[in-house]
Amino acid sequence: MKQGYFITFEGPDGSGKTTISTLVFNKLKEHGYRAIYTREPGGSSIAEQIRQIILDPQNIEMDKKTEALLYAASRRQHLVEKILPHLQDGDIVISDRFVDSSLAYQGVGREIGLQEVWDINMFAIEGRVPDLTIFLDIDPELGLARINNRSFKDRLDQESLEFHKKVFSGYQQIKEKYQERMVIFDATQTIEELTSEVYDTIINWIATKESHDMD
Numbered sequence: 001m002k003q004g005y006f007i008t009f010e011g012p013d014g015s016g017k018t019t020i021s022t023l024v025f026n027k028l029k030e031h032g033y034r035a036i037y038t039r040e041p042g043g044s045s046i047a048e049q050i051r052q053i054i055l056d057p058q059n060i061e062m063d064k065k066t067e068a069l070l071y072a073a074s075r076r077q078h079l080v081e082k083i084l085p086h087l088q089d090g091d092i093v094i095s096d097r098f099v100d101s102s103l104a105y106q107g108v109g110r111e112i113g114l115q116e117v118w119d120i121n122m123f124a125i126e127g128r129v130p131d132l133t134i135f136l137d138i139d140p141e142l143g144l145a146r147i148n149n150r151s152f153k154d155r156l157d158q159e160s161l162e163f164h165k166k167v168f169s170g171y172q173q174i175k176e177k178y179q180e181r182m183v184i185f186d187a188t189q190t191i192e193e194l195t196s197e198v199y200d201t202i203i204n205w206i207a208t209k210e211s212h213d214m215d
């Protein structure tokens with residue numbers, strides 16, 4: 001049985017990645033693809049419990065390194081309990097966030113350092129990075145304006161514009177560093193346009209991969 005494909009969605013807060021990733025996943029299922037949808041932090045029972053700790057708005061005293069380690073711990077559990085088994089079964093795994101988020105938010109946003117956060121996560125994921133990353137690009141001010149309409153804001157949603165600008169800067173570095181697996185989209189498009197573009201990109205990418213595998 002062939003291995004599945006690990007596809008992640010990344011982008012700053014307010015980029016619409018949860019909405020678009022869900023719509024693309026549903027479209028894949030409608031067209032007969034074997035796919036599962038998951039998210040980070042979370043994705044499995046233990047990882048979801050860690051998510052509650054990380055994002056609880058009351059946990060304002062959380063140390064930045066504790067935060068980074070909790071994300072890595074959640075990711076490890078998510079990977080071994082959900083992602084890897086489905087990939088081994090030949091499924092397409094669609095994940096709302098993965099390691100790139102830690103690099104941007106903790107590595108640059110929290111100023112821990114890209115390499116330091118990368119090293120923590122390499123211990124957790126043992127080199128299992130996404131096969132393809134869909135990046136939804138949006139200016140941090142516009143992204144924050146979008147999330148201001150949310151009825152509930154988690155601990156990271158409530159961070160300052162300065163923090164989110166640092167995260168945006170981190171993502172610019174990540175897009176350049178891992179450009180071989182990144183496809184970047186303008187997140188200011190309509191939901192319909194973005195869903196269609198991303199879906200077509202994924203389908204074409206899968207077709208290309210399978211064509212090469214047959215050579």
